[in-house]
Amino acid sequence: MVPANMQTILDEKLAEKLAENDYFYIMHRFEPATRINFIKDMQQKGLFTSISVGIKEDEFKFIDQLTAQNLTPDYITIDVAHGHSDRVIKMIKYIKKNIPSSFLIAGNVGTPEAVRELENAGADATKVGIGPGKVCITKLKTGFGTGGWQLAAIRLCAKAASKPIIADGGVRNDGDIAKSIRFGASMVMIGSLLAGHEESPGKVIEKDGQKYKAYFGSASQYQKGEYKNVEGKRMLVPYKGKIMDTLTEMQQDLQSSISYGGGKDLLSLRKVDYVIVKNSIYNGDVY
Ligand SMILES: NC(=O)C1=CN([C@@H]2O[C@H](COP(=O)(O)OP(=O)(O)OC[C@H]3O[C@@H](n4cnc5c(N)ncnc54)[C@H](OP(=O)(O)O)[C@@H]3O)[C@@H](O)[C@H]2O)C=CC1
Numbered sequence: 001m002v003p004a005n006m007q008t009i010l011d012e013k014l015a016e017k018l019a020e021n022d023y024f025y026i027m028h029r030f031e032p033a034t035r036i037n038f039i040k041d042m043q044q045k046g047l048f049t050s051i052s053v054g055i056k057e058d059e060f061k062f063i064d065q066l067t068a069q070n071l072t073p074d075y076i077t078i079d080v081a082h083g084h085s086d087r088v089i090k091m092i093k094y095i096k097k098n099i100p101s102s103f104l105i106a107g108n109v110g111t112p113e114a115v116r117e118l119e120n121a122g123a124d125a126t127k128v129g130i131g132p133g134k135v136c137i138t139k140l141k142t143g144f145g146t147g148g149w150q151l152a153a154i155r156l157c158a159k160a161a162s163k164p165i166i167a168d169g170g171v172r173n174d175g176d177i178a179k180s181i182r183f184g185a186s187m188v189m190i191g192s193l194l195a196g197h198e199e200s201p202g203k204v205i206e207k208d209g210q211k212y213k214a215y216f217g218s219a220s221q222y223q224k225g226e227y228k229n230v231e232g233k234r235m236l237v238p239y240k241g242k243i244m245d246t247l248t249e250m251q252q253d254l255q256s257s258i259s260y261g262g263g264k265d266l267l268s269l270r271k272v273d274y275v276i277v278k279n280s281i282y283n284g285d286v287y
């Protein structure tokens with residue numbers, strides 16, 4: 001499980017805490033100028049480094065900067081709305097040529113063809129999920145995406161994949177993690193369930209005597225600072241206390257899932273039989 005690389009989910013302090021406690025993290029890319037120092041800080045502390053990049057011209061220059069300074073992040077994630085694009089493939093090839101030893105995650109995609117193309121271009125893992133996010137409005141605004149059928153998309157993409165896939169978005173309950181693994185995910189990226197914690201970026205907001213924190217989409221106007229190509233919204237999430245308690249509970253629930261499936265390890269979930277019931281996912285469709 002990895003927290004979403006979003007500005008209301010993760011900051012440097014939380015990334016450090018996660019790395020220290022053997023959790024995976026992917027730092028977001030929305031304060032681009034801080035990334036070099038972030039890598040150096042984490043390296044000085046002996047912690048692994050995991051950052052995100054986009055695909056605009058400046059991001060190619062950023063890769064040049066890393067190369068010039070001989071900085072090799074352990075993990076680089078290409079994080080854009082539409083991963084099945086020529087510009088993403090160009091960035092994959094550029095990173096693999098210049099920083100070949102970084103583990104490269106690319107996305108987001110929603111089809112087997114896209115998984116294969118990104119893998120063939122050099123991606124070490126692909127991130128699957130177009131529009132299933134809680135603060136996502138992509139399906140409403142464009143008619144596209146895996147919102148409402150994310151598990152089916154994971155299943156189709158996993159069958160085509162020769163490398164790991166990360167299921168991104170749509171996890172509403174801890175049990176959805178086990179289901180994602182059942183259908184082929186090696187890792188699950190989670191936003192809303194990990195928003196609203198003490199360590200989550202942003203202030204606590206008090207409303208009608210209740211405590212909340214803001215959670216907004218990376219393609220929302222709150223992130224972009226303008227109303228242009230908006231595909232995300234903002235919501236208030238009830239304040240949840242310490243994130244490590246939530247992570248521990250997720251782990252315990254996953255252990256129970258494995259047990260219900262009659263297995264002893266994570267991958268035994270892949271063999272579990274299942275029945276399909278009516279759609280129970282809640283996403284950006286619900287205003
Ligand atoms: N997983 C998901 O379903 C989605 C996630 N997001 C998140 O929002 C953030 C911003 O993403 P993004 O806008 O791609 O990043 P950027 O703002 O860096 O845009 C990257 C480039 O892709 C273009 N672009 C944006 N959306 C699309 C699209 N649907 N089809 C083709 N080109 C597109 C942009 O155009 P221009 O320069 O004109 O803006 C820009 O040239 C990311 O963190 C992403 O993960 C956003 C939407 C869906």
Ligand SMILES: Nc1nc2c(ncn2[C@@H]2O[C@H](COP(=O)(O)O)[C@@H](O)[C@H]2O)c(=O)[nH]1
Nearest residue numbers: 004133134136169170191192217218219232
């Ligand atoms: N369509 C959009 N998707 C977005 C946006 N910001 C983030 N995301 C995706 O959502 C997941 C988190 O999903 P959740 O269901 O766990 O909350 C995140 O990892 C991104 O892939 C957005 O503005 N629009």
